[in-house]
Each structure stands twice: as structure tokens, then as C-alpha cells.
Amino acid sequence: MTPLDTLQAHSSFFVICLGGALALPLLSFLLCFYVSEKYSWATSVLAPFLMMASTVCAAVVLYQAWNHPAFTWQRVWFSIADHTFTAGIHVNNASALMLFVVTGVSFLVHVYSIGYMAGDTALRRYFAMLGFFTFSMLGIVVSDNLLLIFVFWELVGFSSYMLIGHWNESPAAAEASKRAFIINRVGDAGFLIGLMLVWTHGHTFNIEALRALPLDPAWMTAASLCIFCGVVGKSAQFPLFTWLPDAMEGPTPVSALIHAATMVTAGVFLLGRAHFLFTPAALNVVAITGAITALLGAFAALSQHDIKKVLAYSTMSQLGLMVAAMGAGAPEAALLHLFTHAFFKACLFLSAGSIIHALHQAQHQSHVNFDVQDIRLLGGLRKKLPFTFIMFVVSGSALAGLPLFSGFLSKDAILAALVHWSNTGDAWHWVVLLVVALVSFVTVLYTFRLVWTIFNGEEKSTASLVVSEPPVVMRAPMAVLALASVWIWFSWNPFSFSGWIYNHIGAAKDFHGGFVSMASAAWVLLALAVAYASRGRKLDSRLLAQGFYVDLFSRKAIEQPTLQLADLTHRADKKWIDGFLHATAYAQVIVANLTGWFDRAIVDGFVDGAAGLAKSIGSFTRSFQGGKIQLYIFWAAFAIIIFIIWTLL
Amino acid sequence: MNAPLILFYFFEAAAAIAAVALLFARSVFYGALLVIVILLALAGLYVLAFAEFVAVTQILVYAGGILVVIIFGIMLTSRLSGKPLVVEHTLPVSGGLVGLAFFGALVYAIALQTFPTSESVAKTSTTFDATQTVGIALMSDYVLPFETTGILLLMALIGAAVMASDNASKKI
Amino acid sequence: MAPVHHFLYLGAFLFSTGLIVIITKRNTIMVLLGLELMLNASNLNLVAFNSLHPGSLQGQMFALFVIVVAVCEAAVGLAIVLRVYRQYRTSVPDHVNELNQ
Structure with missing residues (x-):
């Protein structure tokens, strides 16, 4: 057991920090489980504290690893026959940044959870699983080895199952957690097959070693598509996305964590990590899948009424954008969007959680009951929740991709990459580009629809409630995340995405995005105008005929088709996809009945004969072992006598 | 027929008779007493086979120790149940046949062997x-x-x- | 000195008797007694064979250790019998058949 590769240019301090960043969430998991029931409040201090330490360590790692040669560390894991399996850590720029983002968001979510989950009966399990969730995700981020990634991948699936079903007394939550788990398994089956293919043709799981190998393109297409299956499941791509909206049954901070840092991003990160495995044919599939998902998600988000579901579908659509960018051969753009998305989506979810929390508290005091997540019942909360309003608008702007916000930069990078891709590739690449442009338009629509419905207009069900802002432990993480949604962290120039991150997370290509960024800024602002014009209109009602040109335009040219498309995609989701699932279920039942009949009539007939024989033999042998010890001894002695006589004669 | 030989056959007969009686004993208590008789007879045989220490151990440990413990056990169990322990028999015929067959096989096997007579060695071992x-x-x-x-x-x-x-x- | 054969015949007889006792007696303590009988029969053989080799002590030693092990066996066996009796109110081995139900 000797280290196969030593560390170069990395101090032992760096190694300690890296170990700390990885081990502290695990420590938090263990400690939270072992705290006794009586001191379960202690977990809400302990877990965030450990996460903070982990975040600090990750920050040091990021600072030291940035623009240095990748840190690698390997050990022999186990060997079967003469095959040696190694396990190791590989930290390059992208994984160091991801490490920091995951621990940072997780830390903020921990802090937020102190307020949000206060008084929960299963606090220990909650914080323990948060720690474990983070740890599994960090494992994916730093592993240098596809097999190890798969192991952590499954752990992420398991811990998300535990967290989505945290309120396991609610049947919907239990159902949702099962659903998330099983749909993820479907994708993981593909991942596993992909791993086998990779092993058969590369004889190694080490990513860096695979990069150097000449691999058969036909098989690599198959293998990478199988790996992409895992990504489809984990990152909620078409057609395995239905678990993501259902997963909203979990606690809101968990949703924030799943959507921003730990779960769905794992798939995109893996795509970036194993991007070299993907052949052009496989990348085309990836791009198309991403585009379809983005489109479906965006329109489904338009027609939803549940605040968390809107956000969930928006995540889906943003993930679709990232995957499409991966497919277009621009992993840097996808990763940049991944990082920006982590901050603003976490902030959006935490703001939504803050609304839900505040309204729940208010309901509790005045004994009014209505569904606080239904945006049709909300309105005019701007005055009652000014802080949340600002947070929501800032992060929503980032989501919509307004200039000066981080989302603008990353979406720009994706658009620029796609423009470049369309210019160089087949004609149908333009379709993907148009779809992505449409998605970014619709993103603005649904984001600001959400903002206007919840915060502007007249108060509906909440009019009589005394609503107060959530405590500071919940507001502070939101503020930090909202600050991180501003452009300046990602690039000095608000209109150029090629900042310090973009240029260093991979072999960044410059797409000369000046024109694209101007065009997309104009496009987004147009969308904003449309959204403003159609504000307050119920999307499921007919718009009034009167109105200025934009109104008319939006109604005639955009809103109605949009509505129809939204309806269509909603139906596609609910009817076709669910219907397809039902049809397969029915088909399975029919096949099961058929096989059942076959089983009874023919197989059983045969088996009964065999069983009858076995039974008669059994009842004969049974007489030897009726639980009578002395009979056993008798038979034993009998056998010995026969043996003695046999030897003597 | 010298004295040791008479003693030898006496002890052999005592052990064999006690063993047969044990087969037909219906009370556990009597059974334990019969086993004591067998053990003491065996101790006598050990002395005759020049194993005095084993004989003493036999008497001390077996007759004095184990059997006393067993008799305590019998008394405890009969005290717990409140009625004397009467032993039923199960599989008497097949059990007896197996035992007899076993005995027959062993006797046949022993009779086939020839051992050096212990007369020659007996004299040296007494010293x-x-x-x-x-x-x-x-x-x-x-x-x-x-x-x-x-x-x-x-x-x-x-x-x-x-x-x-x-x-x-x-x-x- | 009696011939070794006679020791062996008695040993075989006691062994067979012990076997019959174990098989036929419907009482756990009696079964234990039968077991002791069988151990003693083998001991008798050991001692008898040892008398053929006056210089060596191996047979006697073996017999001694057999006695000691028999002590342990009797003590533990009796404790088990007592415990079983308290638990199931029976000393008939076949009645303790909970695992068979």
C-alpha cells in the first residue's frame, strides 16, 4: 500500500484542509446521530458549526488549488485477481470551486435550518442526514475514479431519499421520497452498465487514465450514453424528471440543497468531469435531451400554482440548459451556469421557505388555514415581508438572467457556446439554439409572474394576517446568497462572462460573445416587458382585449401559444408521460396475468407432480427428524453399527 | 485362582449386574445409585490394572463429586415437580437391539485381536x-x-x- | 492378572448399556447417567491398555483428563437440565421442542 502518486506543489496544510473539508460533514453526520435525544437541540449548533469549519477548509483548498496543477492522491483500494482498483482524490480548478460551493451552500442551508426546522421532533436525523448528504456530494466532487463516483452517487440518492421523506408521517412525502429513489435507480442502472462498458474497454476507472487511453468510438458512444442515463436520473432530465417536482414534499431547506448544491448538480458535474468520454454522437443526444428538458421545464413552470413547484420546474429547465451546453461541447459554460445557479436558486428556495415559514407562523397565531404554497392565494406581501421581497427579486433577477446579475453571465456563456455550435455544426443545431433562447425568454416570464403574484397586487388570503419576517438566522443566509447572485463575483465586466471562473475551469473557448450578450440582454429585457405587461393576469383566464401593443402582441403572438404550449406540456407531463407509465404498468399487469395463468396451468402442474414426489420423500425423511433427540441417537448408533460391521466383515 | 483374579471377576460381575439393573431401573434415584456401584467397581478394576491414582480420582471425583451433584439435581427436580421421578421408556425394542448389536460387533472385534498376556509385564510394573x-x-x-x-x-x-x-x- | 480381553469385554458391555440407556430413557438425568457410563467404559479401555505398557503413563493420563472433562460435562449438563426444567417444567428431552413448532 504505497501512494501511487505523490502530491506536487501542495503543502501538508493544503492536504489537512482538504481532508477537513471532506471529513467534517461526515463527522457532523456521526455526531448528530450519537447525540442523545435529550440534547437534540445541540445538533442545531453542532452541525452548522462543523459545516462552517468545512467551508473554511474548502475556501483554503480553493485558494491554494486555484490555477495550480491538479492535486492527485491515489491508493490501492482492492484488487481482484490481477486487476487493481485504485481510489483517490483529484482536485482541479472545477472540483475545488465545486467543493467550496457545495460546502458553502450547505453551510448556509444548515444555518437557515436552525430557524426553519426549530421545534421539529426529528432534528437529529435531519441534521445528520444533511451532513451525510453534503459528504456524499463532496465525495462525487473530489473522486478521481468513476467507480468511487458511483458509490457516492448512490449515497447521494440514499440521503436524498431520507431527506425528502423527512416528514415521513405524511403519505405524500413518503411517496415522493420513494419515487425519487426509484426513478434515480432507473438512471443508475444505466450508469452501472456504462461503468461495465468502460471497464471492459479501458480496464480502468481512473478518469485521468481514461483520458489518455485510445478508446473505440462506437463503444464509447454506448458507454457514455449509459453514463448519461445516470445523469438523466440524477439531474432530472427528460424523461426521468417527474421526481423533482414531487420532491418538493421535503423541507424547503432540503429542496434548496438538492437544487442548488448537492443532488441535481451532481449529474451536470459528472458530465463535465467525464466530458472527454462523450463522442460527438453521444453529445448530440445530450444536447437534444437538455433542450427538451429545458423547454418542458420552462413551460411547466408557467402553469404551476405551487410556489415550490414553480421553482422546481425552473431548476429542471436550468439543468436542461446546462446539459444542452454540455452537449454543445461547452462544459465551461455549463459549469459556470452551475455555479451561478447554485447561489441564486438556493436563495430563491430559501426565500420561498421564508414566505412559507412566515405565513405558517401567522396562520398559527390567527388560526386561519389555507395552502400557503398556492400563489393564487397570495399577493401584496411586499409590504409585510420587505426583506424577503428584496431577496426574492434579486435572486429571481439572476434566474431570469437580467443584466448585472450572475445568471445573465452564465446564460450568456451558454448562448454564446450554442451560437458557436450552431454556426459550425449541422442545421438542426439551430433548433436547439432557438429552443434555448425561447427558454430564456420564458424563464423571465415565469420568474416575474411569481414575483408579481406573490409580492404585488392586493392581498388575498393573507390580508387579515399579522406577518412578521423570519428570524435573523434565516435572513442572514438569504442575504449572503443574494449577494452572491450579483455579477461581480464571476466577472468584472457585467456584460462579459469570461471572468476568472470561466477562463480557468476548463479549456475555455472564447466565443466572442459581445454580440450575443447584447442580443440576449435585449431579449431578456423584452421578456421582462412582456412579463410586466401581462402581470397580474391569471394565466388560465383570457386576457382582456384592450391594451397597448405589447399587450396585444403578447396575447396574440406569445401568450396564447405560450399558454397552449404550457397546457400542452403540462398535459404531456401529466397525461402522456404518466399515461405512458400507466400503460406500461397495465401492460405489466396483463403480462403478469398471462404468466400467472401459464404458471398455474402448466408450470404448477409439473411442479405439483415434483412436489408430490418431494413430499412423499420428505415425509419419509421427516420421520427421522421429528425433534426426538433419542431417535437421532438411535439412528446414529445404527449407522455406526452398520459401519463397524462393514469394516469387520 | 489367586486373590486378585477373584477380586477382578467380582468387580466385573458387580459392574455388569449394576449396568443391567440400570437398564430396568424405573426411578432416577435408584439409577444414580446403581451408577455409583458401577463407578466403584470400575475403581477397583483400575487398582487391579495398576492405575491406583486413576482409581482414587475415580472414587473422589466421580463417586464423590459428580454423582452427589447428580443426586442433588434429581432431588431438586423432583422437589420442583412435587412427584417422584418415574422414568418412562421410549423405543425399548429398537434401542435394545441397537445396543445388543453394538455389543456384539465390539465383542466380535475384540475377540479377533490378540494381545500380549499381561502376566509377564505384571511383575515388573508392581515395582x-x-x-x-x-x-x-x-x-x-x-x-x-x-x-x-x-x-x-x-x-x-x-x-x-x-x-x-x-x-x-x-x-x- | 486377568487377561486384557476381559477388561475390554466389560468396557464394551458398559458402553452398550450406556447407549441403550441414552436411547431408551425418557429422562434427561438418566440420559446424562448413560453418558457418564459410556465415558467410563472408554476410560476402562484406556487403563486396560496402559497396563500392557508398564513404562508409559499415557493411557492413565488420558483417563485422568477424560475424568476431568466428564466433570465439566456433568456440571454443565446438569445446570442445563435444571434450567430447562424450570423453563419448560419437564425433564423429558422430546418435550423441549420449541424450535420444532
Whole structure:
């Protein structure tokens, strides 16, 4: 057991920090489980504290690893026959940044959870699983080895199952957690097959070693598509996305964590990590899948009424954008969007959680009951929740991709990459580009629809409630995340995405995005105008005929088709996809009945004969072992006598 | 027919008769007493086979120790049940047949063998002190098995005490 | 000195008797007694064979250790019998068949 590769240019301090960043969430998991029931409040201090330490360590790692040669560390894991399996850590720029983002968001979510989950009966399990969730995700981020990634991948699936079903007394939550788990398994089956293919043709799981190998393109297409299956499941791509909206049954901070840092991003990160495995044919599939998902998600988000579901579908659509960018051969753009998305989506979810929390508290005091997540019942909360309003608008702007916000930069990078891709590739690449442009338009629509419905207009069900802002432990993480949604962290120039991150997370290509960024800024602002014009209109009602040109335009040219498309995609989701699932279920039942009949009539007939024989033999042998010890001894002695006589004669 | 030979056949007859009586004993208590008779007779035979130390151990440990324990056990069980322990028989015919067949096979096997007559060696063996030799051998050549059996005894003692103790639910 | 054969015949007889006792007696203590009988029969053989080799002590030693092990066996066996009796109110071995139900 000797280290196969030593560390170069990395101090032992760096190694300690890296170990700390990885081990502290695990420590938090263990400690939270072992705290006794009586001191379960202690977990809400302990877990965030450990996460903070982990975040600090990750920050040091990021600072030291940035623009240095990748840190690698390997050990022999186990060997079967003469095959040696190694396990190791590989930290390059992208994984160091991801490490920091995951621990940072997780830390903020921990802090937020102190307020949000206060008084929960299963606090220990909650914080323990948060720690474990983070740890599994960090494992994916730093592993240098596809097999190890798969192991952590499954752990992420398991811990998300535990967290989505945290309120396991609610049947919907239990159902949702099962659903998330099983749909993820479907994708993981593909991942596993992909791993086998990779092993058969590369004889190694080490990513860096695979990069150097000449691999058969036909098989690599198959293998990478199988790996992409895992990504489809984990990152909620078409057609395995239905678990993501259902997963909203979990606690809101968990949703924030799943959507921003730990779960769905794992798939995109893996795509970036194993991007070299993907052949052009496989990348085309990836791009198309991403585009379809983005489109479906965006329109489904338009027609939803549940605040968390809107956000969930928006995540889906943003993930679709990232995957499409991966497919277009621009992993840097996808990763940049991944990082920006982590901050603003976490902030959006935490703001939504803050609304839900505040309204729940208010309901509790005045004994009014209505569904606080239904945006049709909300309105005019701007005055009652000014802080949340600002947070929501800032992060929503980032989501919509307004200039000066981080989302603008990353979406720009994706658009620029796609423009470049369309210019160089087949004609149908333009379709993907148009779809992505449409998605970014619709993103603005649904984001600001959400903002206007919840915060502007007249108060509906909440009019009589005394609503107060959530405590500071919940507001502070939101503020930090909202600050991180501003452009300046990602690039000095608000209109150029090629900042310090973009240029260093991979072999960044410059797409000369000046024109694209101007065009997309104009496009987004147009969308904003449309959204403003159609504000307050119920999307499921007919718009009034009167109105200025934009109104008319939006109604005639955009809103109605949009509505129809939204309806269509909603139906596609609910009817076709669910219907397809039902049809397969029915088909399975029919096949099961058929096989059942076959089983009874023919197989059983045969088996009964065999069983009858076995039974008669059994009842004969049974007489030897009726639980009578002395009979056993008798038979034993009998056998010995026969043996003695046999030897003597 | 010298005196040792008479004693030998006397002890053999005593052991055999007691064993037959044991087969037909219907009371556990009498059965235990018959086993004591057998053990004492065997101790006598050991003396005749120049194994005085084993004979003494037989009497001390078996007749004096084990059988007393067994009789205690019998009395305890009959006290618990409140009625005398009467032994039923199961499988008398097949059990007896198996035993007889076994005996027959063993006798046949023994009769086939020829052993050197012990008359020649008997005279030399009377000259040395068996007990002293056994003691020296136990402490030199056989010290490891000796110590091991000591540990085994200790374990059996503790185990038996724990198992037979009354407070069954107490954590051990 | 009696011929070794006669020791062996008695040993075989006691062994067979012990076997019959074990098989036929419907009482756990009697079964234990039968077991002791069988051990003693083998002991008798050991001692008898040892008398053929006056210089060596191996047979006697073996017999001694057999006795010690028999002590352990009797003590533990009796403790088990007592415990079983308290638990199931029976000393008939076949009645303790909970695992068979």
C-alpha cells in the first residue's frame, strides 16, 4: 500500500484542509446521530458549526488549488485477481470551486435550518442526514475514479431519499421520497452498465487514465450514453424528471440543497468531469435531451400554482440548459451556469421557505388555514415581508438572467457556446439554439409572474394576517446568497462572462460573445416587458382585449401559444408521460396475468407432480427428524453399527 | 485362582449386574445409585490394572463429586415437580437391539485381536510407585493439558453456576 | 492378572448399556447417567491398555483428563437440565421442542 502518486506543489496544510473539508460533514453526520435525544437541540449548533469549519477548509483548498496543477492522491483500494482498483482524490480548478460551493451552500442551508426546522421532533436525523448528504456530494466532487463516483452517487440518492421523506408521517412525502429513489435507480442502472462498458474497454476507472487511453468510438458512444442515463436520473432530465417536482414534499431547506448544491448538480458535474468520454454522437443526444428538458421545464413552470413547484420546474429547465451546453461541447459554460445557479436558486428556495415559514407562523397565531404554497392565494406581501421581497427579486433577477446579475453571465456563456455550435455544426443545431433562447425568454416570464403574484397586487388570503419576517438566522443566509447572485463575483465586466471562473475551469473557448450578450440582454429585457405587461393576469383566464401593443402582441403572438404550449406540456407531463407509465404498468399487469395463468396451468402442474414426489420423500425423511433427540441417537448408533460391521466383515 | 483374579471377576460381575439393573431401573434415584456401584467397581478394576491414582480420582471425583451433584439435581427436580421421578421408556425394542448389536460387533472385534498376556509385564510394573510417577508426569510432560483442563474446569464451574442460578432475567 | 480381553469385554458391555440407556430413557438425568457410563467404559479401555505398557503413563493420563472433562460435562449438563426444567417444567428431552413448532 504505497501512494501511487505523490502530491506536487501542495503543502501538508493544503492536504489537512482538504481532508477537513471532506471529513467534517461526515463527522457532523456521526455526531448528530450519537447525540442523545435529550440534547437534540445541540445538533442545531453542532452541525452548522462543523459545516462552517468545512467551508473554511474548502475556501483554503480553493485558494491554494486555484490555477495550480491538479492535486492527485491515489491508493490501492482492492484488487481482484490481477486487476487493481485504485481510489483517490483529484482536485482541479472545477472540483475545488465545486467543493467550496457545495460546502458553502450547505453551510448556509444548515444555518437557515436552525430557524426553519426549530421545534421539529426529528432534528437529529435531519441534521445528520444533511451532513451525510453534503459528504456524499463532496465525495462525487473530489473522486478521481468513476467507480468511487458511483458509490457516492448512490449515497447521494440514499440521503436524498431520507431527506425528502423527512416528514415521513405524511403519505405524500413518503411517496415522493420513494419515487425519487426509484426513478434515480432507473438512471443508475444505466450508469452501472456504462461503468461495465468502460471497464471492459479501458480496464480502468481512473478518469485521468481514461483520458489518455485510445478508446473505440462506437463503444464509447454506448458507454457514455449509459453514463448519461445516470445523469438523466440524477439531474432530472427528460424523461426521468417527474421526481423533482414531487420532491418538493421535503423541507424547503432540503429542496434548496438538492437544487442548488448537492443532488441535481451532481449529474451536470459528472458530465463535465467525464466530458472527454462523450463522442460527438453521444453529445448530440445530450444536447437534444437538455433542450427538451429545458423547454418542458420552462413551460411547466408557467402553469404551476405551487410556489415550490414553480421553482422546481425552473431548476429542471436550468439543468436542461446546462446539459444542452454540455452537449454543445461547452462544459465551461455549463459549469459556470452551475455555479451561478447554485447561489441564486438556493436563495430563491430559501426565500420561498421564508414566505412559507412566515405565513405558517401567522396562520398559527390567527388560526386561519389555507395552502400557503398556492400563489393564487397570495399577493401584496411586499409590504409585510420587505426583506424577503428584496431577496426574492434579486435572486429571481439572476434566474431570469437580467443584466448585472450572475445568471445573465452564465446564460450568456451558454448562448454564446450554442451560437458557436450552431454556426459550425449541422442545421438542426439551430433548433436547439432557438429552443434555448425561447427558454430564456420564458424563464423571465415565469420568474416575474411569481414575483408579481406573490409580492404585488392586493392581498388575498393573507390580508387579515399579522406577518412578521423570519428570524435573523434565516435572513442572514438569504442575504449572503443574494449577494452572491450579483455579477461581480464571476466577472468584472457585467456584460462579459469570461471572468476568472470561466477562463480557468476548463479549456475555455472564447466565443466572442459581445454580440450575443447584447442580443440576449435585449431579449431578456423584452421578456421582462412582456412579463410586466401581462402581470397580474391569471394565466388560465383570457386576457382582456384592450391594451397597448405589447399587450396585444403578447396575447396574440406569445401568450396564447405560450399558454397552449404550457397546457400542452403540462398535459404531456401529466397525461402522456404518466399515461405512458400507466400503460406500461397495465401492460405489466396483463403480462403478469398471462404468466400467472401459464404458471398455474402448466408450470404448477409439473411442479405439483415434483412436489408430490418431494413430499412423499420428505415425509419419509421427516420421520427421522421429528425433534426426538433419542431417535437421532438411535439412528446414529445404527449407522455406526452398520459401519463397524462393514469394516469387520 | 489367586486373590486378585477373584477380586477382578467380582468387580466385573458387580459392574455388569449394576449396568443391567440400570437398564430396568424405573426411578432416577435408584439409577444414580446403581451408577455409583458401577463407578466403584470400575475403581477397583483400575487398582487391579495398576492405575491406583486413576482409581482414587475415580472414587473422589466421580463417586464423590459428580454423582452427589447428580443426586442433588434429581432431588431438586423432583422437589420442583412435587412427584417422584418415574422414568418412562421410549423405543425399548429398537434401542435394545441397537445396543445388543453394538455389543456384539465390539465383542466380535475384540475377540479377533490378540494381545500380549499381561502376566509377564505384571511383575515388573508392581515395582514402581504409580502415584509419584503420575504426579511428576502431570507437572512436567503433561503440564500444558493440565493447566488447560484447569481453565476448562473454571469455565464449566462459572457456566454451571450462572446457568443454574435463579435470577434468570439478570444480565450477565 | 486377568487377561486384557476381559477388561475390554466389560468396557464394551458398559458402553452398550450406556447407549441403550441414552436411547431408551425418557429422562434427561438418566440420559446424562448413560453418558457418564459410556465415558467410563472408554476410560476402562484406556487403563486396560496402559497396563500392557508398564513404562508409559499415557493411557492413565488420558483417563485422568477424560475424568476431568466428564466433570465439566456433568456440571454443565446438569445446570442445563435444571434450567430447562424450570423453563419448560419437564425433564423429558422430546418435550423441549420449541424450535420444532
